[in-house]
Amino acid sequence: EVPKAKLPAGTYRNITGNDALAWGLTAASKLSGLKLVLGSYPITPASSVLHALAKLKHFGVTTFQAEDEIAAVCAAVGASWGGALGITTTSGPGVALKGEAIGLAIMLELPLIVCDIQRGGPSTGMPTKTEQSDLLQAVYGRNGDAPMPVLAACTPGDCFFMAIEAARISVKYMTPVMLLTDGYLANGAEPWKIPAMADLEPFPVSFPTERPEGFHPYLRDPETLARPWAIPGTPGLEHRIGGLEKDFDSGNISYDPDNHHKMTKTRAAKVAGIAKDIPAAAPEVGETSGDLLVIGWGSTYGAITQAVRRARAAGKKVSQVHLRYINPLPPGLGELIAGFDKVIVPEMNNGMLSKILRSEFLVDAVGINKISGQPFKVSEIQKAIEENLA
Amino acid sequence: EVPKAKLPAGTYRNITGNDALAWGLTAASKLSGLKLVLGSYPITPASSVLHALAKLKHFGVTTFQAEDEIAAVCAAVGASWGGALGITTTSGPGVALKGEAIGLAIMLELPLIVCDIQRGGPSTGMPTKTEQSDLLQAVYGRNGDAPMPVLAACTPGDCFFMAIEAARISVKYMTPVMLLTDGYLANGAEPWKIPAMADLEPFPVSFPTERPEGFHPYLRDPETLARPWAIPGTPGLEHRIGGLEKDFDSGNISYDPDNHHKMTKTRAAKVAGIAKDIPAAAPEVGETSGDLLVIGWGSTYGAITQAVRRARAAGKKVSQVHLRYINPLPPGLGELIAGFDKVIVPEMNNGMLSKILRSEFLVDAVGINKISGQPFKVSEIQKAIEENLA
């Protein structure tokens, strides 16, 4: 049923999202010059990322299958503390268990990539089915004001690139990053042009080796607001981090009221500031204004694209925006939305991105929600487009 | 600075929020006819609820200090499964750890009261300071579409009544309930009129003893959508529950796509339907329309009330709504909001209720956010009122 695609020249192979994710993480390790340490606990549909990475130890990849989800993420946090690229892979129930440790990583301001290969929930739910229902957990599922970047891949091959992007943001901004994929991407395969490493942008990490003037562990880069990634044991850079609030000016533990306000605002500003460092919102398909804007994220990409194309072929003024960045949202998204009479948000959940868009832009975004553990069909999106244009 | 209060006649005592919470939970046990089982792990500022309940064993209260937060909540879930009123008390980091088990309780559709005595976050944060920054975690912090009722007490004495209300909703709707208080309520004390048990509305629970026609564990009450609370071991009512999705019509495990959609919608409808069973939104202070509406929740009650009264004494058209129910929101709140030109939302966090209100009502609610680990002063709210009226 899929028409023969015209693909650019190059070497192709069929790749699943989980394999692409594993390779992307490994590529990120090379691009950054960091060793990769994966702490993981098996869970459907994420386990095959662990399997794939275990086979890549000749690339400096260390995989640790821990005894539970919490041990897994804590090992990854410890690896980052020691100067490696700490990663944990899991699915929704695992993220629920890891919430407290992710919060710790936020407070430590250490790199950490949490890959959530989403499945049908809540609770054990439907492990072998796909869903996008961890979005709000990804954005809000931690105690306190604990913002972290949330990214989402939209095709199997895109898992490769978003893994690199997650790593880039994580080490540049010294923050855990949540990368969302789902069971449909994980196990789905597409012909994928193997990129040349030379075509990928390196982001080499250099650790401080000497004590900079005025060093303290939470001394921030004025641009990124990132703190320095000092490796424990580096002479002159001995320091202490931990889960308690820290003083902005010294990095020591602090219970000062104004300082806590300032630090909370600073952590939020650091994450919000990433918006300057990501591509501005732009239509995947269609113009920047019109009657209807379809906003999606994640594995619904293909179905939405096809549906929008068909609607446009039928003369409808419909455009598509597909979000790879959910926190922060890409710059210009509000202006783009304002150019349309109506916004619909197809999601494989009961309405999550729509909640965020409504709150952020006060737009009456309408959710098109399918919670069956199965991907959208093009026809389902088409029908929703037609109904919302009527 | 506090003027001498005129209090109604009765017996008074000074009570802290944590004591009131413990007594309220115990009263709920009596009003429902259920044994109370608390599974808890010590954490500031929640520990004294455990201490207080441990002293009440002559009222049929069982307290279990578990070895960790997860063991604590799981013991409470197990107690509910066995027909008791299962309760767990904690603070934000504990809720983060319990997220997966709370999701299980949502899927099991069993009563469970999760009391989150909020403190400064994220991570370990500032354990001895107060904050309201677990609101979004309470509403969204679980994998999958996992809605649960979220209630909030607004004074130390109100902890008593909201504990009863949490229990009432939990057993009537067969759902875990999150009850939010915070460090300021927990340790703060107010003169409190001891209520007579006879004045409290009982909500006796009767377990099915015989097999009803067509019994299955997820056979729902058409009114409340609650499933039956059949006690394991009751002859004829043998059944199986668990974290996997269940068939609407038989309660058996199901991977059917349409069924999952239906069950997810049903769980959401059950929680949303509680709105019919709670008081409609009404101003605490002021009229139902005007220039400015101040919407608060939790321990900011006193400061907001005083500030609104002062503004009104100065001739401003300001009203106050204070939310004890955050999920679902009380009926009529949207209409009430629509009667005001502007809405401000003072919170001891970086903007959480405001996010929910913006999304729900597409109102440009302005957050007045203090994240210092300290309660608002009346003057701070007053200033915000004035600035937003200007």
Place this chain on the structure above:
Amino acid sequence: EVPKAKLPAGTYRNITGNDALAWGLTAASKLSGLKLVLGSYPITPASSVLHALAKLKHFGVTTFQAEDEIAAVCAAVGASWGGALGITTTSGPGVALKGEAIGLAIMLELPLIVCDIQRGGPSTGMPTKTEQSDLLQAVYGRNGDAPMPVLAACTPGDCFFMAIEAARISVKYMTPVMLLTDGYLANGAEPWKIPAMADLEPFPVSFPTERPEGFHPYLRDPETLARPWAIPGTPGLEHRIGGLEKDFDSGNISYDPDNHHKMTKTRAAKVAGIAKDIPAAAPEVGETSGDLLVIGWGSTYGAITQAVRRARAAGKKVSQVHLRYINPLPPGLGELIAGFDKVIVPEMNNGMLSKILRSEFLVDAVGINKISGQPFKVSEIQKAIEENLA
């Protein structure tokens, strides 16, 4: 094949060893006036004790199914600390996991009954098969010099009486007690005369309510060497216990060399002194001297008895001693052994009691070892008797 037994008058019922154990523990609770708290984790073949006790809650029995073996025993230790009769039931792998916590109970000098329903080992072994191979673990399986009483039941009905005896020793001497049964006793049944509670000897526990002269938590009874069982929270009896070594004269933590020597010797003497409080060694069958003594313990009782009787019927000078107490050994056992030319020790393990007897009495005890997960046949013992008499 079993000849019709002539049984004394009374009410009989068929009882399994696990049921008898559960009832014996409950009877001990009544005889001592203590509440019974069982902390347990399911494991074959011990789980049915948990099931049986769970049904006895109207007798003041609290059962707690913990999340793992360690949590289970720790809950029982905590219950004893609070003044209840703390019990944990398990099988060999569970005892291996509980070793550290049992050592804690030894140091705390608190009552605790550890019931090991032995099965085929090592490791997971053969869960559904019987074996006596935890004996040396029971006696020696803890770090440090950590002696504790070890008792063993020898018939299903004897589980009832040995449970009571374990409790009596545990509370009188303030020590954990290991009670060994095995899969053959656990699931085997015998017609059992239900004892009248009035015929059982009570051993009421009275907790100190006022501060005795010179009270400290390790102030010992000069007779039993037991420390006082002061309930936490009793005014005037506030005290602290824990896993670190304590000062003999004050109960405070002590690193004094001579004190540690004294305390280690005292703990050993306390356990050794129990020998004065248990029945002296005496033949079950046969005279106190002869050619061959068959020493057994546990569920081999029936097979050995029959075999010895048959040998005696054939004119052999054979006697049987069956040990219900393995640590300490019953008084007079050495003298009894000295009256025989030869000693054999049939065991369903690779030679454990024989090791202890050899070490204790320097007797060349010969092991008759069957490690097949199956009970001895009478004929197997008979054959061993004959071979060792030849």
Place this chain on the structure above:
Amino acid sequence: EVPKAKLPAGTYRNITGNDALAWGLTAASKLSGLKLVLGSYPITPASSVLHALAKLKHFGVTTFQAEDEIAAVCAAVGASWGGALGITTTSGPGVALKGEAIGLAIMLELPLIVCDIQRGGPSTGMPTKTEQSDLLQAVYGRNGDAPMPVLAACTPGDCFFMAIEAARISVKYMTPVMLLTDGYLANGAEPWKIPAMADLEPFPVSFPTERPEGFHPYLRDPETLARPWAIPGTPGLEHRIGGLEKDFDSGNISYDPDNHHKMTKTRAAKVAGIAKDIPAAAPEVGETSGDLLVIGWGSTYGAITQAVRRARAAGKKVSQVHLRYINPLPPGLGELIAGFDKVIVPEMNNGMLSKILRSEFLVDAVGINKISGQPFKVSEIQKAIEENLA
């Protein structure tokens, strides 16, 4: 008080027992050609072995600080399963916690070195004091018939050599090995001649790469009774191991009675057979017969040697045997013992080796026991020698 030692030529450095242990383990890794993986959890006085090994990662050493003692040993077992030299270091309470996992390693028949740096017990005991009181736990502290080799180092420098010996036995016989040292060795230092790697005997491990005729995972070498160490994932050598009993002839799970008997006997024979592969018992000091034999093990070496030398200088017919192998005991020990009128066994515990010797050789070995958390003084041993010669 120590006379100036005459030392052989070479390069010397002061070394603690824990450093020597770490280097010995690393040397064993080189001698065997295996990667070393340490799974450990901090505990006094073992932690510095973890610290020392963490510094040796350029020698292919991987150190993993786990979240608890059980996670630590399980990670080491998993490393051995994957073809590395799995090691765990701990002290007595840690061994108590690890007992079940060590039993698993016995059943899996995988290499594993458990280093127990003994301290004062029982329970938490006296963490910073030395003791030899884990001996019986080392030999017997597991469920089922679960024999494993137990070795003991006797000087700080000897920790190096016994670490290598533990590794040699572990990989040759496919069995976990317990290596006992203690706090006195761990922190004590001696001038130590750094050995040349060329002087150490390599024991290269070669994993099967092709499927041998009749391969199954428990197919034993007829000489050592060791099973093959097939690496998971090797094509043609796919196999399954686990904690359940296995069939002698196929390696499949088996509940056959005769098979269990045979396998238990075989596991015991494998460990007992190591006696052929270790040095025969011989006096450290003195002749092979005389009036008094002093048998020691572990860190008492120096004090006993001095005391025996002094007694011999005074004309006493005293000899010393010092055991580096406790299970199995060295060949010829019984004959050696038979050459003496009396045997004394000085130990820093309440009598553990003496129990084993009494049982094994029916010799009335007299314990000289010091349980003060402090090493013996030479004069104390001297006094014991004199008293036992009188």
